[in-house]
Amino acid sequence: MSTKKVFVVEDDEDIRLLIDYILKDDLYQVQLFPDVNTLKKGLSLELPALIVLDIMLPDGDGVEICRQLKEDAATTHIPVLLMSAHRSKREMQENAHSDGFISKPFDINLFKAKVDEYMMAS
DSSP, X not given: OOOOEEEEEOSOHHHHHHHHHHHHHTTXXXXXXXXXXXXXXXXXXXXXXXXXXXXXXXXXXXXXXXXXXXXXXXXXXXXXXXXXXXXXXXXXXXXXXXXXXXXXXXXXXHHHHHHHHHHHXX
């Protein structure tokens, strides 16, 4: 059985490293991206089983990026879990057509459960 890959797009290095630590503990292969530009480069090389995407990024809007991913035939099937420190951003999840939303700071067990749910379905 191959290890499923998760792409994490988060500009805060501490949060990226925390998510990396949490998910590698579950034996997922994690690839970290600090911004949209590096995500696009990563997607041109391979497709993950899940994308965890921050809403506020230095070079793009996570909601718009999610919408683009869902409209692209090559990536529409990939579940996208949006993250934001702004609870008011939750309504944007529906507009972005994301598969889920988690508020930051997040409960580690809840975060792992959400990721596991999407990974089992993929």
